[in-house]
Amino acid sequence: MHKGDLTWLIGGPQGGGIDTSGLVFARYANRCGLRVFSNIEYHSNIMGEHSYYRVRIASKDRHSILDQVNVVVALDEETLIGDPHADFTSFKGHLQELVPSGVAVYDSAGKFKPSEATRSDITLLGVPLMDLLKEALRGIGREGDANRLRIMTNTIALGASVFAMGGDIELFAQVYRDDFKGARAELGEMNALAANAGYEYAAQQLGGRSPFDMKAIEAAVSNGHATGPSLLIRGMHACAFGKLKAGLHIQTYYPISPATDESVYLEANQRDQNLLVVQCEDEIASIQMAVGAANAGARSSTSTSGPGFALMVEGIGYASLTEVPGPVVFLWQRGGPSTGLPTRQDQGDLRFALHPAQGDFPHILVAPADPQQIFDDSFEAFNWADRYQMPVVVLVDKYLSTQSASLDELKMENLVIDRGSRYRSNGRANGAGDEYLRFAFTENGVSPRSFPGEEGGIFWSTSDEHDPRGHITEDAENRILMMEKRMGKLDLAASEIPGGRKISVYGPADADVTLVGWGSVKGSVLDAIELLAEEDGVRASFVQIRLLKPFPVEEVTAALSNAKRLILVENNYTGQLGGLVREMTGIHIPQKVLKYDGRPFSEEELVEGLRKALATGDARVHVSHLSA
Amino acid sequence: MIAEQKPLTYKDYSTPVHINWCPACGDFGIVTAIQKALAKLQIPPHRVAMFSGIGCSGKTPHYINAYGFHTLHGRVVPNASGGRLANRDLTVIAVGGDGDGYGIGSGYFVNAGRRNLNFTYLVFDNGVYGLTKGQAAPTLARGMKTKSMPEPAIQDSLNPIALAIGSGYTFVARGYALDQSGDVLANLIAEAIQHEGSSFVDILQTCPTYNDLMTVKWFNEKPQGNSRLYQLTEEGYEGVVKDVSNPDEIIAKKAQAVGKSYEWGDRVPLGIFYQARLRTYEEELEGRLPNYGTAPLIDWDVAHRDVSKLLGALR
Numbered sequence: 049m050h051k052g053d054l055t056w057l058i059g060g061p062q063g064g065g066i067d068t069s070g071l072v073f074a075r076y077a078n079r080c081g082l083r084v085f086s087n088i089e090y091h092s093n094i095m096g097e098h099s100y101y102r103v104r105i106a107s108k109d110r111h112s113i114l115d116q117v118n119v120v121v122a123l124d125e126e127t128l129i130g131d132p133h134a135d136f137t138s139f140k141g142h143l144q145e146l147v148p149s150g151v152a153v154y155d156s157a158g159k160f161k162p163s164e165a166t167r168s169d170i171t172l173l174g175v176p177l178m179d180l181l182k183e184a185l186r187g188i189g190r191e192g193d194a195n196r197l198r199i200m201t202n203t204i205a206l207g208a209s210v211f212a213m214g215g216d217i218e219l220f221a222q223v224y225r226d227d228f229k230g231a232r233a234e235l236g237e238m239n240a241l242a243a244n245a246g247y248e249y250a251a252q253q254l255g256g257r258s259p260f261d262m263k264a265i266e267a268a269v270s271n272g273h274a275t276g277p278s279l280l281i282r283g284m285h286a287c288a289f290g291k292l293k294a295g296l297h298i299q300t301y302y303p304i305s306p307a308t309d310e311s312v313y314l315e316a317n318q319r320d321q322n323l324l325v326v327q328c329e330d331e332i333a334s335i336q337m338a339v340g341a342a343n344a345g346a347r348s349s350t351s352t353s354g355p356g357f358a359l360m361v362e363g364i365g366y367a368s369l370t371e372v373p374g375p376v377v378f379l380w381q382r383g384g385p386s387t388g389l390p391t392r393q394d395q396g397d398l399r400f401a402l403h404p405a406q407g408d409f410p411h412i413l414v415a416p417a418d419p420q421q422i423f424d425d426s427f428e429a430f431n432w433a434d435r436y437q438m439p440v441v442v443l444v445d446k447y448l449s450t451q452s453a454s455l456d457e458l459k460m461e462n463l464v465i466d467r468g469s470r471y472r473s474n475g476r477a478n479g480a481g482d483e484y485l486r487f488a489f490t491e492n493g494v495s496p497r498s499f500p501g502e503e504g505g506i507f508w509s510t511s512d513e514h515d516p517r518g519h520i521t522e523d524a525e526n527r528i529l530m531m532e533k534r535m536g537k538l539d540l541a542a543s544e545i546p547g548g549r550k551i552s553v554y555g556p557a558d559a560d561v562t563l564v565g566w567g568s569v570k571g572s573v574l575d576a577i578e579l580l581a582e583e584d585g586v587r588a589s590f591v592q593i594r595l596l597k598p599f600p601v602e603e604v605t606a607a608l609s610n611a612k613r614l615i616l617v618e619n620n621y622t623g624q625l626g627g628l629v630r631e632m633t634g635i636h637i638p639q640k641v642l643k644y645d646g647r648p649f650s651e652e653e654l655v656e657g658l659r660k661a662l663a664t665g666d667a668r669v670h671v672s673h674l675s676a
Numbered sequence: 677m678i679a680e681q682k683p684l685t686y687k688d689y690s691t692p693v694h695i696n697w698c699p700a701c702g703d704f705g706i707v708t709a710i711q712k713a714l715a716k717l718q719i720p721p722h723r724v725a726m727f728s729g730i731g732c733s734g735k736t737p738h739y740i741n742a743y744g745f746h747t748l749h750g751r752v753v754p755n756a757s758g759g760r761l762a763n764r765d766l767t768v769i770a771v772g773g774d775g776d777g778y779g780i781g782s783g784y785f786v787n788a789g790r791r792n793l794n795f796t797y798l799v800f801d802n803g804v805y806g807l808t809k810g811q812a813a814p815t816l817a818r819g820m821k822t823k824s825m826p827e828p829a830i831q832d833s834l835n836p837i838a839l840a841i842g843s844g845y846t847f848v849a850r851g852y853a854l855d856q857s858g859d860v861l862a863n864l865i866a867e868a869i870q871h872e873g874s875s876f877v878d879i880l881q882t883c884p885t886y887n888d889l890m891t892v893k894w895f896n897e898k899p900q901g902n903s904r905l906y907q908l909t910e911e912g913y914e915g916v917v918k919d920v921s922n923p924d925e926i927i928a929k930k931a932q933a934v935g936k937s938y939e940w941g942d943r944v945p946l947g948i949f950y951q952a953r954l955r956t957y958e959e960e961l962e963g964r965l966p967n968y969g970t971a972p973l974i975d976w977d978v979a980h981r982d983v984s985k986l987l988g989a990l991r
Contacts, residue, residue, distance in 0.1 A: 465979050
């Protein structure tokens, strides 16, 4: 583990304000200049099930979560010791994740009794949350509102945790003041009062000494970062910004975890951003509507998760055959198959997204691995769609959607929108006899397209095999030419997409071991290779394969063929990328480290898995610390 | 100087594409009626976008000189909706069969009604799946057995008119494909196109190859001395809502239409069952997105968005 890092965690029943409280703490730490990496885990449930939010703070950028916790804020008993009445539960509470001398903040008037704790090397900080809230409100003559403002007991608990972390309560309280402005300013002040009350109580109980020192980490933050507060950005935000900057006209969606956040974020901002967001009756309608809009000249996209993508597949094949410029489909993976684990992490849809429909057809599949890459690919996906006239699938996942990390700036320079090859009739007469051929055979396979409404640009398109004019034909020679035209566009894309978009290589060129992965494992891998170097003296590198179709055969071959030792890292059961690499390059990656418990790799898990793989040479190592 | 434009005739909407429907197929009558309706309204071909599903009816756009999108089985309505949303200057017409619209596409048929987007949906209703050789479609009644079916249908047929009313279509009508009395179907389709909101026309259509029950002869019979097919207006039926601010009238007209839609057998009514000028999806969008009323979505300036305020909220 990276020494010196701290993890703060809040857990409680779903619907109890976990997300809000976690974000408040994460923003506070981020504003202090600390480098934050945070993530929320939650059940497919509206109210009551265990949910928790982790905030890792460090003096340097981190890209993964830690199992180990320094301070836990428990809004219920289950957060501390698990649910003893539940069947088949591996979750025994977050108390066991506390470091020695770790602190558990809980409601002393709640169910949890200190005698239930099985550890004596930690500090149990019971806080009379409601009493403190009443007292704080009494000070401003609002004691009678305490029940109505019960949710502010969370703020009391957070205030106590800020002391335990060695934080600055004034800066913390300022987050609330900034959130509640204007007519709601009073709420900001009340929360600030509540935070202070919790902080003072903890100070008194802990004898004025914080076991941890956030401020020391703050002092160690290297100066390379921006002076103002960094962004605390989630993958879904980066995706939305990419779409907005790309000139998205219309986003369609059907609600599904964990994809909905992105669409709702766009929907909430559609007035200001001049964007149409349509909630459809299902994912079939979502993709078909997006295709209809793309055919009409719009930049369109839709967003879904595995079960929705399963319904969209006919639309992918249709868009590909009819050379629609798009749509751009964001596939936020979750645990499959079927309904699977609706709110949990998995990378199991790679094979599915590689070939989602019947027949041989071109589409582009790309898997960004961090917010900047998500922004870049989200933006560029629309250019690819327009330039190569095919659907583009962007493969992301639950973890990338919900994790948020400090980022100085989202780089948005040199963005060029390319709408591809467009036919203009320039006033030439419209009519059945005109010479415009929507699916004309061209040198590079791309036929200029007209936008419906343009005089002289009339065309037909059909999901049947068709001639250059877009009418149905089953002619054998036409079939050969059309297959070659469409599939040839993939070669064109492969030749034009820059190498930097295809793969990324991290670490030394002469590494002892080269790790191979894609998508969200990148963060955990980068943290793990740093640790392996520091603690084990193992020089490791990482090859992230980002463009998955067309597959970057040359780049991957060059990156892997001279590696001394190869280990695959994937957040799924079978190691799907390993199969693809072998199919496309002939290179066999002899060892895999896998995780398929519905949660992302923590730093400790991946390091443990890699150490085991390195030590044993086992072909298949699987890890899970059975997090909640 | 502006050159004088010759008025468009239905021939301006035809294509030289070989039509491969069976001889005497009812679809011929519908294609001609669509072409005549467009000519009647003088809508330039390039302002029209035809969308279709899969099946014999799905080939329709190839035979009409207009932007043509032959989509997937059951998915014509969301495709047409997407086209219309992207460019509200287009006249959007969706066509499909009864299996396409009421079977595999029933969810989209229903939900498009709820939206009341301004487009026209024409269903070629012949009771069978023709292109796969005559299996029972959702409008074939229980107990009926066409010559190609090994066993009679043991499911009820659905009632497209009643379903359209329940779904929220604001123009609900029935036509007949082989109307010999002139331009009745063409005029009905023209009215459907002119209606602002989602228009639906169930068009009774004969499949001479596979449906030997609802044949031209059957439709033209006079079982009790009266024509089987008749126009609702002949009986003084009035389906149009006069005062759309009066919910009682809307409900009464809907109930009337649903009741009338169950008349079948010796007498089969044609024409407008229900029509109401209610708020369209486009008008709702104008309330949400002020630009929506002023320019087609595809012409909006979306290339210069400023996201700095959104980024600022994440600091």
